[in-house]
Amino acid sequence: MPSKMIFINLPVADLGRSKNFYEAIGWKVNQDFTDENAACIVIDDNICAMLLTRDFFTTFSKRPIADTVTTVGGAFALSLASAREVDILTEAALAAGATEELNEDRRAEEAQVGMFGRTFIDPDGHQWEPFWMDYPGN
Structure with missing residues (x-):
C-alpha cells in the first residue's frame, strides 16, 4: 500500500444509484471495502471515494449532514x-x-x-x- 492515500467520505441517499453513477464515469468499485452501508470507489491508485449511506455516515460525526443538494x-x-x-x-x-x-x-x-x-x-x-x-x- 502507498504511504499516503486519500479517502473522501461522502454521504449518499441511495448507495446503489451512487455506485452505478461512479461506475458509469469509469471509476471502479473495490468490492473488498463494499457492503450494504458503504462502497469504495477507486478514482486512482491513491484516491478513493467512500460512499456511505446517510445512516452509516452519521456514525462518523455528531454534526448534522449537509444538504448538498441545496x-x-x-x-x-x-x-x-x-x-x-x-x-x-x-x-x-x-x-x-x-x-x-x-x-x-x-x-x-x-x-x-x-x-x-x-x-x-x-x-x-x-x-x-x-x-x-x-x-x-x-
Whole structure:
C-alpha cells in the first residue's frame, strides 16, 4: 500500500444509484471495502471515494449532514492529464445523471493562467471539479 492515500467520505441517499453513477464515469468499485452501508470507489491508485449511506455516515460525526443538494459542502478538484480528459470525464458524468455548473468568469480566469476545468454535481449534490493545468513538465 502507498504511504499516503486519500479517502473522501461522502454521504449518499441511495448507495446503489451512487455506485452505478461512479461506475458509469469509469471509476471502479473495490468490492473488498463494499457492503450494504458503504462502497469504495477507486478514482486512482491513491484516491478513493467512500460512499456511505446517510445512516452509516452519521456514525462518523455528531454534526448534522449537509444538504448538498441545496448548498455546497465541499468542492473536490481532480487534476487530470489533459483538457480532453476533463471533457471526457465531465461528459460521462452528465450522461450518467450529473448536472454541470457553469461559471464563465472562472473559466476566463483559468484560461489566463493556463488551466482548463469544468464542474459537475453528482446525483447527491457533491461538487466535482476535474481540471487540467499547463505547467512545466506537463
